[in-house]
Amino acid sequence: MKFISYNNNSFKKTEYYTRLPEKEREVFDILSSVFHFKVNTYVLEHLINWDAIPNDPIYKLIFPRKEMLPITDYKALQLLYQSGLEEKTLMPFIQKVKKKMYPEVKHCETSIPKVDGVRVRGMYSNFGTIVSLFPDPMAKTCHSYCSYCFRWIMFNNKEAQQNSSYKDPQEPVAFLKEHPEISDVLFTGADPLVLKAKTLREYIDPILEIDSVKxxxxxxxxxxxxxxxxxxxxxxxxLLALFKYIQSRGKHLNLCAHFTHPVELENEAVKQAIQRIRATGTVIRCQGPLVEGINDTPEDWSTLWNKQITLGMVPYYMFIEADHNSESCFRIPLAKALQIFQEAQKKTTGLARTVRGPVFMNDLHRTLLDGVVTINNERFFVLKSLQAPPNTFGEGTIKLIPYSDTTKNAGNLIELFSESPSAIDQLV
Structure with a gap:
């Protein structure tokens, strides 16, 4: 199949744009001026059920929806578009709306790698034993864009890409050699696998020379x-030869595969791809976010995990949104998220108990929503810090926050998992 991608302008020239209901075309025209949009032929032809628009889950996953904006901003944009003004006239207001939607990205000073006191660009030491690497080509794009992705501000933004990525493949080496406690290196982006295999190898090769990286x-x-x-x-x-080569150098290779909905695993093309990857010895661990209106039922997740196990992959994480995205329409109430996870596990093979969840994915502490407890006739959510930034406190500790059926936000996880006494300490 030939790879052809479409942005907000070129998509309007396809037959699929004409198949959208009139209201959906208007939503697309308005929101694609604020949020970046990219889709490819495979997604359009094999993943989206065009007879189920606008409720098809993959359609919701790719195409922006009006709930992503505050209602006042959406209505204002709607009126401006209906007025017939040219887009260049609308651009100042569009930019103002876009800036309001920028995600709030927290940083921990100890998570920013430095050599001789100078920051190493394109590296982020999320936790004590792992660093995330952002080589410049990997930070630029994906095969398609997910509507909920908080990294959308990077796309088509050269300044942001330059400030958060590196070009020289040797850039991370000095820091990694100074920190032998770091055993894992994560190549991320946007998406590393949009690159040609030759380019990907140029960035991986220097890391393979570091004995402490396993x-x-x-x-x-x-x-x-x-x-x-x-x-x-x-x-x-x-590319598959590169996967074998990495392992021949004595390294474990893990492909962190992002799946959001079971339909992504139903096509024969993806099944064949999984078989070819597994044949190289690469382990595929699967993760994905719990998203309102897309995969928010226990059946969605039990089906997803069972398919992953059947295809030889390892369910790894169910993520939930912390507080980066302003698009709160994607968030699930914590109580509902916990119920979905627990009910899904009951319907899934025991081999899928490898999955951890629900886990907050966008804060510095990797935090597990572990359950609900009642103390002195009061109910609390139980939060456990699975991992924390280097040289900080809190990892492995448990905190409580007040229970509510409607709350979607656990608050500032960095402050919560500080050295201060936990809610448990104060209550018992």
């Missing part, structure tokens, strides 16, 4: 959005 991780949604990357792309065989 694990290479590659985070990608390519299996869901473009499985032909591993089967019929011109350098698909070269």
């Amino acid at each position: 694990v290479i991780r590659i985070s990608s949604k390519s299996l869901a959005w473009w499985p032909f990357r591993f089967t019929t792309d011109q350098d698909a065989d070269e």
Whole structure:
């Protein structure tokens, strides 16, 4: 299958745009001026059920919806578009709306790698034993864009890309050699696997020379959005050879595959791609977010995990939104998220108990929503810090926050998991 991608302008020239209901075309025209949009032929032809628009889950996953904006901003944009003004006249207001939607990205000073007191660009030491690497080509794009992705501000933003990525493949080496406690390196982006295999190897090769690095991780949604990357792309065989080469150097290779909905695993193309990857010895661990209106039932997740197990993959994380995104329409109430996770596990093979969840994915502490307890006739959510930034406190500790059926936000997880006494300490 030939890879053809469409942005907000070129998509309007396709037959699929004309198949959208009139109201959906208006929503697309308005919101694609604020949020970046990208879709490819495989997603359009094989993943979206066009007879189920606008309720199809993959359609919701790709196409922006009006709930992503505050209602006042959406209505204002709607009136401006209906007035017939040219887009260049609308642009100042569009930019103002877009800026309001920028995600709030927290940083911990100890998580920013430095060599001789100078920050190393394109590196982030999320936790004590792992660093995330952002080589410049990997930070630029994906095969398609997820509507809920908080990294959308990076796309088509050269300044942001330059400030948060690196070009020289040797850039991370000095820091990694100074920190032998770091065993895992995660290549992420946007999506590393949009790159040619030759370019990908240029950035991975220097890391393979570092004895203390035992694990290479590659985070990608390519299996869901473009499985032909591993089967019929011109350098698909070269990419799989690279996977074997990494392991021949004594490293464990983990592909962190991003799946959101079971339909992403139903096509024969993705099944073939998974088989080819597994044949190299690469372990595929699966993660994805719990998203309102897209995969917010226990059946969605039990089906997803069972399919992953059947195809030889490892369910890894169910993520929930912390507080980066202003688009709160994606968030699930914490109580509902916990109920979905627990009910889904009951319907899933025991082999899927490898999955951790629900886990907050967008704060510095990797935090597990572990359950609900009642103390002195009061109910609390139980939060456990699974991992914390380097040289900080809190990892492995448990905190309580007041229970509510409607709350969608656990608050500032960095402050919560500080050295101060926990809610448990104060109550017992």
